[in-house]
Structures are given as structure tokens and as C-alpha cells.
Amino acid sequence: MPALSTTSELADRLLGERIVLLARELDDDVAAETCARLILLAAEDPRREMTLQVLSPGGSPVAAMAVHDTIRALGVDVVTVAIGSLAGPVPFLVASGTAGKRFALPHAAFLPSADGQARGAHPGDVRVRADHLTRRREEIDTLTATYCGRALPDDARDRWLSAADAVSLGLVDHVRGSDS
Structure with a gap:
């Protein structure tokens, strides 16, 4: 397998595996990108589940709500996986995945705060x-x-x-x- 040289190539490869990685502070741009990837996967195959891997230090509650609403409106199972430390409104995104398909890796940590002021x-x-x-x-x-x-x-x-x-x-x- 060839080496992946750019973040874009890595994201494309993950999308091919039906994985969306949210690994930055959640702002409007990151939310828009995340929503677009989720919508794309749902459009490609509305019956196959997808995975949202989340590693984010927090961010905007407004942006989190946009991702949440997208997850809930897709009509497809969204497996959520918490990796690393999640703060602010980001733990809410993991909780919004499909019931029974929400996971945390053993060393994931959560600091939920609806106001996004976990800093x-x-x-x-x-x-x-x-x-x-x-x-x-x-x-x-x-x-x-x-x-x-x-x-x-x-x-x-x-x-x-x-x-x-x-x-x-x-x-x-x-x-x-x-x-x-």
C-alpha cells in the first residue's frame, strides 16, 4: 500500500472505509466538513453504518449541534468512538451516535460542558x-x-x-x- 502523503489523502482513504475522523477543535468549518463527509457516506449507501471517530479538545456548542443534527437526520447507523480526551460539547457528539454503537477506547476521557468553556x-x-x-x-x-x-x-x-x-x-x- 502506498504511503499517504497528505491529510486529504488520509481523509479520503478513511472515507473509503466509511470512517469520519473529527480530530480538531470543533468550529463552524470543522463542523461543515464533518457534516459533509457524513452526508456523503449516507448518500453512497443509506443502509451501511459509518463510524465517527472523535478526538477533540472541545469547541463551539453551535457547531456541535450542527454535527449532532446531521447524525440524527441521516437515517443510517452512526457508530461513535471516543479516542483521547474530549471536552466541551464534544462528548455530546459521541452520545448522539446510534444506541448500542457508542464506544470509548480504554483511555478516553470526557469533560462535558454545554457552554464550550472547558478551557x-x-x-x-x-x-x-x-x-x-x-x-x-x-x-x-x-x-x-x-x-x-x-x-x-x-x-x-x-x-x-x-x-x-x-x-x-x-x-x-x-x-x-x-x-x-
């Missing part, structure tokens, strides 16, 4: 986001220790690690293209 506009929001990032960092540290067979040393975050350092710590197994 620390209120002091309480800053604390909620900081707590979330702390928990996510702890999860990453725990999983890294599992994959490496041991916890990384405390100073590992204080410096850039070379590829050889990564091998010695168990982050990777091999350095490709090296003589060793």
Missing part, C-alpha cells in the same frame, strides 16, 4: 483540568512501567532520552538502522 475560564475549570492531567500522567506512568518492566527513573523527565537510552530503559526494543 479554564473559571477557576474551578482550571482545577478540574489540572486534576485530569495529573490522573492521565499517573496512568501513563503506570502503563509505561508495565510495558518497560519497571518504572522509569525519576530523572527521566528532566532530560531528553537518546534512542539508546530508550532501549536501556525498556521503552523500545531496538533502534532501527543501528549497527548494534
Whole structure:
């Protein structure tokens, strides 16, 4: 299979698999693009389900409602999959998929906020986001220790690690293209 050289080629390839990827902050332009892709897939085959993969830090509630209304009006099953962290009105989009076909990957996280202000506009929001990032960092540290067979040393975050350092710590197994 040839390498995909542009974002457009990647999006086209995903569309061929009936997958729409929403992986940016949701504004009117992103909503219009997402709606257009969903409508195109429904028009191509109104009986086959499609998948909306969602990884977005949040955005406009108005744009979210446009995507929601499109999903609900298509008349075709829309599988929704949450990947990564979703904030603001974006978790609502995952919930708007076809009942029984709404998924979250194991480390997906949700910070629902109907007003779209999940960016620390209120002091309480800053604390909620900081707590979330702390928990996510702890999860990453725990999983890294599992994959490496041991916890990384405390100073590992204080410096850039070379590829050889990564091998010695168990982050990777091999350095490709090296003589060793």
C-alpha cells in the first residue's frame, strides 16, 4: 500500500472505509466538513453504518449541534468512538451516535460542558483540568512501567532520552538502522 502523503489523502482513504475522523477543535468549518463527509457516506449507501471517530479538545456548542443534527437526520447507523480526551460539547457528539454503537477506547476521557468553556475560564475549570492531567500522567506512568518492566527513573523527565537510552530503559526494543 502506498504511503499517504497528505491529510486529504488520509481523509479520503478513511472515507473509503466509511470512517469520519473529527480530530480538531470543533468550529463552524470543522463542523461543515464533518457534516459533509457524513452526508456523503449516507448518500453512497443509506443502509451501511459509518463510524465517527472523535478526538477533540472541545469547541463551539453551535457547531456541535450542527454535527449532532446531521447524525440524527441521516437515517443510517452512526457508530461513535471516543479516542483521547474530549471536552466541551464534544462528548455530546459521541452520545448522539446510534444506541448500542457508542464506544470509548480504554483511555478516553470526557469533560462535558454545554457552554464550550472547558478551557479554564473559571477557576474551578482550571482545577478540574489540572486534576485530569495529573490522573492521565499517573496512568501513563503506570502503563509505561508495565510495558518497560519497571518504572522509569525519576530523572527521566528532566532530560531528553537518546534512542539508546530508550532501549536501556525498556521503552523500545531496538533502534532501527543501528549497527548494534
